[in-house]
Amino acid sequence: MATLFIADLHLSTEEPAITAGFLRLLAGEARAADALYILGDLFEAWIGDDDPNPLHANIASAIKALVDSGVPCYFIHGNRDFLVGKRFARQSGMILLPEEQVLTLYGKRILIMHGDTLCTDDIGYLRFRAKVHQPWLQTLFLALPLFIRQRIAAKMRAGSKASNQTKSEAIMDVNPQAVIDVMTRHHVHHLIHGHTHRPAIHELDIEHHPARRYVLGAWHHEGSMIKVSHTDIELLFFPY
Template sequence: MIEIPQHGAAFFASDLHLSEHTPHTLDAFENWLASVSQDDALIFLLGDLFEVWYGDDYSDATSNRVVQAIQSAKSAGAKVYFMHGNRDFLIGETFAEAAGLEILPDPEFLLVKHHVVLITHGDQLCTDDKPYQKFRTQSRDEKWQANFLALPLEKRIETANSIRTESKAHKANSALSIMDANTQTVAESFQGKWPDGYYIGKNDVILHGHTHRCAIHPDLSSKAPTKPESTQGELLKGLRIVLPDWNFDNPEKNRPKGGFLKMLATGEYSLNLFS
């Protein structure tokens, strides 16, 4: 299990969806990353760092700037971790080595003041979305990925864009509730039963992104706020923390433009939102 250095801190961000169409979000990410990068800082990027990833043989101005930003964070003394999201699950070791980050399994665990903290992108908790879960199982298969990455880059771009179009249509025609984490699935995950059927061990705190419903859930029955606000607290058993998505280019009313969670080895945390 990963532990936060005694005199350091861990920082968590998710769902930036960076692309050529998000210049202001990219600027904000670079500034944030530079601001938290120092000795004994652990930085966790929990998926959907990019809007789409066609393979490590593809690069553009956005991905190059992200690589440079992560390299600078590492040079400043920080350790940067990455977890695959539903948009960038094809990021591989070639990109990871170029940027200087470590790819984590999903889920991964932290030990923070006797609390076991489960960190995950969060899409596996949304078990009500059956079509997506079917696609997720298929697209995480090693053979499927190998076949896809063997296609010419132009064909991969065409296919990925088609999948994104279908995904947007699916979301538009689905009830909002099925896009959220399933309460029973969350309860079972706390007890160690992961959605894929494997036993992963009991945990005290679950931290994830993906749903774009930023919230601090002290228990299973608590709802996400209409207007999330920055807050702070201390880790408690049964706590679920949902990270905000980032959108500095077309921000929505009553929603933060982005944000991150800071966690100390003492178990204290602060959710910091950008308005």
């Protein structure tokens, strides 16, 4: 048996192949897993649990079928879908986790997170993140009519895309010291995250002990997941 981790699918109606690939995973390999963890950015955008987009209902139903089959599903918010709330969690059967969570799996202590908070060199993004994560602002946004939220979200996505085009690759990657700091704080030697879209396994030294950082890939052209078992932690890729 094994536990599966995925992130950065960025599901949207414009990318039906990615949705189909995710649905196949839920109906296939995930059914034999001990658990499935989704580490953020499952959706390209999320403007509220009341959005009637049929894609959301379809995904909720498929995840619920996995959960009902006996495989628990856990979710950490990403920078694209940080407004996923309790209503969608109930519909899908997912369990919402805090932004940093330590797991003990098969004798290994593993820290999981989306990964955007590790990009400490991107000061502009962290300032923006701090603003939009204020509860009062989220409450105000979610109280707006749906069509206004759609316009705001579209404008924000366009602004983010334009801003990222002017940033260096280094700024948008994790800060090495931030990685060491968070792993030291949680007393772990394994870290799994997404966000950067740079799948890899990095060898580290944490308090004079060997450690590893596992980075999930985005589902742009193929699927990506990390499989944790009794014997190994693997970064895997597969066609949709």
